[in-house]
Amino acid sequence: METWDEREGLVAMHQIRGVGWGTLDKLQKVGWDPGRLPEEEEMRMWREVGIHSATIDRIRERWTPRWVERVTGELKKREIQAVTLLDRDYPPLLGQLPQPPWVLYVRGDVSHLQGPGLAVVGTRKPTAYGKRVTRQLAGNIASRGWTVVSGLAAGVDGEAHRAALEAGGRTVAVLGCGVDVVYPRHHRELYKEVVRKGAVISEVPPGTEPHPGLFPQRNRIISGLSWGTLVVEAAEKSGSLITAHHSLEQGREVFAVPGPVTSPWSRGTNRLIQEGAKCVIDADDLWTELIHVSQPEAPVRGEHLSETELGPREQAVLDFLGEEPLTVDSLADRSDTSLGELHRILLQLQVKGMVHQLPGARFVKK
Structure with a gap:
């Protein structure tokens, strides 16, 4: 029987159309071995746990040593790394989620996924006030050695990434598309800089174009990588509030910057504060809430702290x-x-x- 590396097999399976989080979860529950071809009897068990026949047929057609080799080779050629739930360097905070991504695709420095991070998110159309506050707070977060996590979107996200880079700090951009797809297009230069000095990640296979359904999923990863989410400016129905609510569900901190009650861009943040989010008027408000988080140096593989x-x-x-x-x-x-x-x-x-x-x-x- 032909076999291959388990993690490479998991990544290759993830890139078969129709195989998402739910399918992989069902496969794991019936003891699927990602390092070898399945027997017909095993595939009959897959139907019993609710995997669609069409998906099983695609797996039967695609799932070959050649496919595993092809996927592995393509990722290497494109300089895309895959981090899976089978890996010891999978981000520990993200692994705490009820449905952590089985595979993360990464361009840039994978080690940026290990240190403590804070999400900084907000409106795509910030005011001058919002831009200034974002740069001040994100710069402070990065200068303290924390990773600034955001979504590379226009507005507050982009300002947060730029401030972290300018401070010489760490930043991670989580995309709602393939890790090799630049969105929005006008952030091409920022994307390249984050890849060079930080990390760009996604849970969907390379080449996936952005579409609305992917962004709420993306937001749970932004909050899932972070000890807390800071919302700078947001309208009442802003996608940034989805990230904040994910943080609450995940047991993480939620911070919000107050703004004028007359500004539509501060309605969402002011409402968060009303609902119990920590009001942030300067960076010290973040650190008093996060004082319990230690910031050890990344352990060397094979060595442990005493x-x-x-x-x-x-x-x-x-x-x-x-x-x-x-x-x-x-x-x-x-x-x-x-x-x-x-x-x-x-x-x-x-x-x-x-x-x-x-x-x-x-x-x-x-």
Whole structure:
């Protein structure tokens, strides 16, 4: 039987038309091995778990060693890297989502996905006030060593990326199209600079053109990579508010910059503040809320921090973990730690390189 690298197989499967998050989740649940051809009996099981016959037929036609080799070669040729849920360097914060992307396509520096990040988003038509505030806050975030995460859109997104680059800091642009597609077109030069000095990422296969349905999905990744979302200016029905609501659902912080009550571009942010978002009038308002987030140096592969560098609660959680994967609920049953605190501790242990998250929100000690 012909076999190949599992992660390359997962990436190649992801690029077959009709295979999305749901199909891959169903395949994983029935024990699919991405490193080999499936037997006919296995494909019959796929139908039983709800995978459409048309999708199975496309997989049967496409899913060959030649296809895996072709996809791998094309990504290398285009200088696109793939990071999968099977990889130990998958972004730990993103892995905490209920539906984390199975595959992330990256152009630029993959290490930018590891450090602590803050999302900075807002209207595509900011006022002069909005542009000035965005540059001040995003520049401060980047100068502190945090990654500025945004969507490369016109307006606040673009200003946030530029401010981070000008500060000599880190920035990640999450696209609602293929990682090799520049959108909006007038951001071509900014796109190139982010690729050179930061990272551009997407969860959809290369070559995918932008369309409205992809942007809400993209927004959950912007917030999912970040410890919090800062909304600078936004109308009442702005897409930026979707990112903020994703942050709330993900248990992350939400920050908003107040604006004139007469300005339509501040209606959304002022409403967020009414609903409990942290009001930000200067950068210190961000850091007082994020004081609990440590910023360790990225661990060297194969080396770990010594146990003496862990806090007592981190050490207690680490002691429960071994080679057998455990879910968060299982860990909560074994300890006296709340679920919210347990999530925070697991994130810190992942950032420190001591814990690895597996598909299905299961954790093992590295």
